[in-house]
Amino acid sequence: MSNPAGNLYIVATPIGNLGDLSQRALEILQSVDLIAAEDTRHSQKLLSHFGIKTHCIANHEHNEREMTEKLLQRLRDGASIAVISDAGTPLISDPGYHLVNQAQAHNIRVIPVPGASALLAALAAAGLPTDRFSFEGFLPNKQAARRKVLQQLRSQTATLVFYESPHRILDSLRDMGEVFGREREAVLARELTKTFETIKRDSLENLARWVEQDKDQQRGEIVLVVAGAAPRDPDLIDAETEQTLNVLLNYLPVKQAAAAAAEISGVKKNKLYARAVEMKEGKV
Numbered sequence: 001m002s003n004p005a006g007n008l009y010i011v012a013t014p015i016g017n018l019g020d021l022s023q024r025a026l027e028i029l030q031s032v033d034l035i036a037a038e039d040t041r042h043s044q045k046l047l048s049h050f051g052i053k054t055h056c057i058a059n060h061e062h063n064e065r066e067m068t069e070k071l072l073q074r075l076r077d078g079a080s081i082a083v084i085s086d087a088g089t090p091l092i093s094d095p096g097y098h099l100v101n102q103a104q105a106h107n108i109r110v111i112p113v114p115g116a117s118a119l120l121a122a123l124a125a126a127g128l129p130t131d132r133f134s135f136e137g138f139l140p141n142k143q144a145a146r147r148k149v150l151q152q153l154r155s156q157t158a159t160l161v162f163y164e165s166p167h168r169i170l171d172s173l174r175d176m177g178e179v180f181g182r183e184r185e186a187v188l189a190r191e192l193t194k195t196f197e198t199i200k201r202d203s204l205e206n207l208a209r210w211v212e213q214d215k216d217q218q219r220g221e222i223v224l225v226v227a228g229a230a231p232r233d234p235d236l237i238d239a240e241t242e243q244t245l246n247v248l249l250n251y252l253p254v255k256q257a258a259a260a261a262a263e264i265s266g267v268k269k270n271k272l273y274a275r276a277v278e279m280k281e282g283k284v
Contacts, residue, residue: 006033006080008103010096012089012115013046015221016194020116026050028113033079036071038086038095059083061095068098075108082113087221089117093137093163119161122189122223125199129228132158139164139172146172150179157228164222173208176226180204185227191220232266237275241265245276254280 009028014020029035029052036059037043043056059067071081085094103110119135136153139162140146153160164172169188176186182205190198198217200207204226211217232238237245244264248257258273265272 004078005106005108006075006078008075008100008108008110009080009082009113010090010100010110011082011084011113012117013043013084013087015087015116015118015121015192016197018046018049020193021046021050022113022115025113025115026052029054029082029084031080032082034071034074034081036067036081036083036099038084038090042086043084054082059095059099064095064098068102071099072102072106072108075103076106087116087118089115089119092117092119092135116193118163118189118192118221118223121192122187122199122225123159123161125189125192126159126187126225127201128159128185128187128225130159132228133161134158135161137163139168141168143171143175147175147179150175154179155229155232157231159228160226162224162226164224166218166220166222169218169222169224170208170211172224173204173211176224177204177208180226180229184229187225188217189223189225190217192223194220196220234266234268235271237267237271241267241272242275245272246279249276249279 009032011025011028013025029047032054035043035054035056037056038060040056040058047054047056059071075081083090083096083099085096088094090096091100100110123130123133134156139149176184183203185201186204186207187199187201188207188211200210202210241261245257245261248260252260254276255273258269258276261267261272262269
């Protein structure tokens with residue numbers, strides 16, 4: 001008779017301050033059969049600090065697919081496994097997705113053990129709206145690809161949250177200023193819960209200038225929280241919407257062009273229809 005499948009625990013660990021490890025997380029890390037860590041050398045410092053002697057193996061972005069089947073077999077054999085990342089909550093821009101996905105697919109119980117998260121810590125301290133937010137992870141390395149992604153997010157009204165690396169923070173702030181507008185409000189949260197924790201709220205332009213002048217702000221772990229775009233006035237046809245309508249009129253009848261432009265822009269269809277008629281009649 002086969003053993004019942006073991007449990008897969010997704011355990012959040014501190015992002016800086018070791019006091020943020022929960023008692024529940026500590027007990028689970030001590031009791032499981034195996035810990036799958038993003039970087040065993042990094043995690044060993046945490047485990048040693050708390051006297052955790054559980055065997056630890058590497059499960060990172062380069063071997064995750066290969067390790068998944070091995071870990072699934074251990075789970076099917078009845079072993080309990082805890083997944084941890086270098087810091088914070090696993091799977092949030094960290095490895096673990098493939099294992100959790102397959103565990104769910106094979107009806108293995110996945111148990112979250114909540115705790116520290118740089119994403120939520122920054123969002124909570126930013127003072128920007130939290131009723132709707134969009135986590136965008138890391139932006140692309142290359143400027144052209146980065147600006148393309150930012151263009152796609154420019155009209156997003158929800159608060160935007162990004163992770164950023166120290167060597168790219170200045171370029172990303174500048175690109176955000178160019179795409180979103182230099183006066184768009186944002187918060188730079190750096191080294192959260194650590195000795196040199198910094199949380200600064202200002203315009204994108206001022207943040208970029210500050211980071212350029214103070215090289216210390218180009219160090220450590222960084223989260224950017226950016227205010228969403230102001231909701232569009234459904235009665236206002238701005239230059240961008242008018243240009244969209246003009247392009248659509250080259251290919252569609254007036255009624256269809258107005259409907260398509262309304263769907264794209266959020267402007268009322270009747271307003272766009274009236275404007276489209278004027279444009280067709282040459283009353284521009």
